[in-house]
Amino acid sequence: MEFPKKIVETTEEIFSTMIFMDVSADAPLNQGKQDLGCHVSAMIGLTGGFSAMLGIHCPETVGLAISGAMLGMEIEEIDADVKDALGEIANMVAGGLKERFATENIDLELAIPTAISGKSYTIASPTKSNRIIIPFSIEQGPFFIEMKYNLN
Amino acid sequence: MGKTVLIVDDSNTMRKIVSRSLRQAGIDFDEILEAGDGQEALDVLAANSVDVVLSDINMPNMTGLEFLKAKSEDDAIKDIPVIMISTETGADIIDEAKSYGAKGAIKKPFTPDLINETLGPLL
Numbered sequence: 001m002e003f004p005k006k007i008v009e010t011t012e013e014i015f016s017t018m019i020f021m022d023v024s025a026d027a028p029l030n031q032g033k034q035d036l037g038c039h040v041s042a043m044i045g046l047t048g049g050f051s052a053m054l055g056i057h058c059p060e061t062v063g064l065a066i067s068g069a070m071l072g073m074e075i076e077e078i079d080a081d082v083k084d085a086l087g088e089i090a091n092m093v094a095g096g097l098k099e100r101f102a103t104e105n106i107d108l109e110l111a112i113p114t115a116i117s118g119k120s121y122t123i124a125s126p127t128k129s130n131r132i133i134i135p136f137s138i139e140q141g142p143f144f145i146e147m148k149y150n151l152n
Numbered sequence: 153m154g155k156t157v158l159i160v161d162d163s164n165t166m167r168k169i170v171s172r173s174l175r176q177a178g179i180d181f182d183e184i185l186e187a188g189d190g191q192e193a194l195d196v197l198a199a200n201s202v203d204v205v206l207s208d209i210n211m212p213n214m215t216g217l218e219f220l221k222a223k224s225e226d227d228a229i230k231d232i233p234v235i236m237i238s239t240e241t242g243a244d245i246i247d248e249a250k251s252y253g254a255k256g257a258i259k260k261p262f263t264p265d266l267i268n269e270t271l272g273p274l275l
Contacts, residue, residue, distance in 0.1 A: 018169060018261040071168050085165040091210075092260050095239020099259075102242060110239065112162075112212060 001101075003132050004028050007145050010096025011136060014089060019069050021138050029133040029144075036133070036144050039063065040078050041123065042086035042115040044094045049106035052149035054094050055123065056086050063117075065140040083115035093145060154182025155275065156200065160193040160207035160219065161237070166260075170206055170237060176264035179271060190219025197229045204274055206258075209238040209245065217245070220252035233274045237262065 008025040015023040038057035046052040058066065060078060067085035068075045075082060090113045098108040116123075129148040136143050157174065159167045167186050174181065185200060187193040191214040193207065209216035216236060224230050233255045236246070241259040249257065256270045 014261045017263050067165070070165050072172055081164060084163050088163045088165050091163075092239055095260060098239070099241070110210060112210065 001104075001106075003147060003149070004134055006097055006100045007093065007132070007134055007147065010093050010100065011134075011145055013096065014092050015138075018092075019066060019089075021066065021069050024137050026135040026137065029135060038144065039119065040082055040086060040115065040117040041121075042083060042090040042113050043123070044087075044090045044113040045111035046094055046097070046108045046149075047111075048108040049101060050108075050149050050151050052147055053129075054090060054097070055146045056090050056093070056143060057146060058086065058143040059141055062138065062141045062143045065138065066143070078117045083117060087113035087115045155203040156183040156185060157181045158185045158187060158193060158196055158200075158202045158205045160187045160190065160205060160211070160216070162188050162208065162211040164188075166208065166237075170267075173262065173264045173267050174271075177268035177271075179268060179275070190214030190216060190222070193219050194222055194226075194229075197223070197232065202232055204271065205232060205234040206237050206271070207234055209236055209240045209249070217248055217252065220249055220254055224252045235270055235274070 012023060015021050036057050037059060039060040040063040041055055041057045043053055043055040063078060063082050064075050067082040070085045071081060094110050101108055129150050132147045134145045159170050161167045171184050185196050187196050189211045207216045236249050236254050236257040239260045241257050246257045255274060258266055258270050
């Protein structure tokens with residue numbers, strides 16, 4: 001199903017067309033990696049051909065840089081605008097996956113994104129899921145796109 | 153008299169990006185109004201003269217499709233053109249939107265050129 005390839009393609013498209021930041025993808029992390037050192041996350045659910053939770057996780061400086069670029073202004077702290085901006089990225093990445101999987105006759109529906117922030121938090125899935133974490137880098141540092149999924 | 157656009161999206165960030173993209177596309181509106189969901193959009197249309205609407209689909213409270221349907225049933229506003237801007241641009245959803253009067257659709261992520269190409273003919 002080429003999850004990593006589809007995630008990288010759609011993320012790069014979003015950053016080049018709407019955020020105007022150079023972004024590069026690195027090799028997916030091992031599934032055992034848990035602590036990503038991030039301070040703000042946005043997640044969105046996908047259902048249909050498979051069930052999934054897609055998330056974007058950012059350290060504070062990276063979240064501020066990305067949301068500032070999207071809004072065209074300097075942002076100094078994690079606030080509602082930062083969470084809203086990252087929620088939109090999660091929404092667009094999920095939308096890109098939906099479009100790409102539709103070409104393989106796999107239909108997906110998207111939920112509405114949610115976001116959280118804090119100095120230390122853990123996101124847990126209630127069921128045993130497959131997990132992909134792809135690190136990306138911008139000038140200000142790394143961020144991560146995570147996908148937990150269960151094939152139906 | 154200048155033209156007015158209404159941008160409908162539950163994301164403040166996306167409303168700002170659409171507004172910026174209009175400027176980058178060289179489309180100058182005298183007034184840019186905003187609404188956070190379909191019901192707010194109906195309220196704005198009832199109180200203002202609007203030339204064109206750019207609307208998201210996947211929104212809480214009242215979705216873009218529900219907004220289109222309600223708008224199509226109101227003689228006072230049904231002829232105001234609407235372009236959908238959404239991650240949801242599958243053929244079935246767009247066909248439903250067009251059945252309620254939508255004039256076109258722009259997929260997120262989008263470029264200013266795509267905005268100009270889609271919106272330009274309506275102005």
